[in-house]
Amino acid sequence: MNHTTELPDHRSERVRGEAEHTTAPPRPRGRKRRRRPTSTQWAAWGFLAPVTVYLALFYAYPLYRNLDLSLRDYTVRSFVQGDAPFTGLANYRTVFDNPTFAPALLHTALFTAVCLVFQYAIGLALAVFFNQHFRLSATLRALFLVPWLLPLIVSASTWSWMLNTDSGIVNAALHAVGIDSVNWLTSPSWSLTSVIIANIWIGVPFNLVVLYSGLQSIPAGLYEAAALDGAGAWRRFWSVTFPLLRPVSAITLLLGLVYTLKVFDIIWIMTKGGPADSSTTLATWSYQLGFGNLLPAFGPGAAVGNLLVVAALVFGLVYVRVQRKQALS
Secondary structure, eight states, X not given: OOOOOOOOOHHHHHHHHHHHHHHSOOOOSSOOOOOOOOHHHHHHHHHHHHHHHHHIIIIIHHHHHHHHHHTBOOOHHHHHHOOOOBOTTHHHHHHHHSTTHHHHHHHHHHHHHHHHHHHHHHHHHHHXXXXXXXXXXXXXXXXXXXXXXXXXXXXXXXXXXXXXXXXXXXXXXXXXXXXXXXXXXXXXXXXXXXXXXXXXXXXXXXXXXXXXXXXXXXXXXHHHHHHHTTOOHHHHIIIIIHHHTHHHHHHHHHHHHHHHHTOOHHHHHHTTTOSTTTTOOHHHHXXXXXXXXXXXXXXXXXXXXXXXXXXXXXXXXXXXXXXXXXXXX
């Protein structure tokens, strides 16, 4: 009896597999397989979630509420009950027609421009000075941070005492050199100057810290090469330091601008916007309209606040556009 063993025909199996593959219906191209989020993506969303919730609750929602306030006729009763009628841009027209608007806008522009120029100039000079790394440089630099670390109410109260007409140390120093007293806080001619001086003193340390950090990133070899070419200290500053510090200077000025536009507490503690609205800015006027009267005008107060938001947004967009052009060039 013959036992024959049949060997598998691999060629026939391969032919059948190719035939089945050719006769199988093609997979539709329109559908794409959905990818399940990986653990890395879930971790990224987990880190983003707290920031997103924070921005939504403390930035997006307050901005929305402030915009809603400026477009409705809110009173104390309607603010509680929530039935304020929609008035469109009537609150903005009320603000523009108010005789306080023009002086407040002018004071805001002067306050912001003068503070920015002096804060940046003094901060840059101090940053270059401390960049020399002399003895006690770190200690003195730390002492210059004290105005920035103090609560604003403490700084403003200290300047109010120093600039007091009768008992202030500034007028006492003026008397010592034979100069008459100045009504720093009670004179319409000096009130805005007083709050500008106080705000410059508070803002200089921030400019010092940021600009000093920018100076640390400039290679020392560039200064050595410029010195070998015969460039003096002033020439090295204008040809090396200032151009390479331009990106840091831009962000410093932008942050200073946004901060200075909304300064309220220093002005309110020192002068309350007076006398005779001589130191009133848009920030203090917004507070006066919304909370400083027996019959608060919530709508116009919110409208003034939105004008400050728009101003900060415009300058921010200008900064982004300039930075984009510089990156492309």
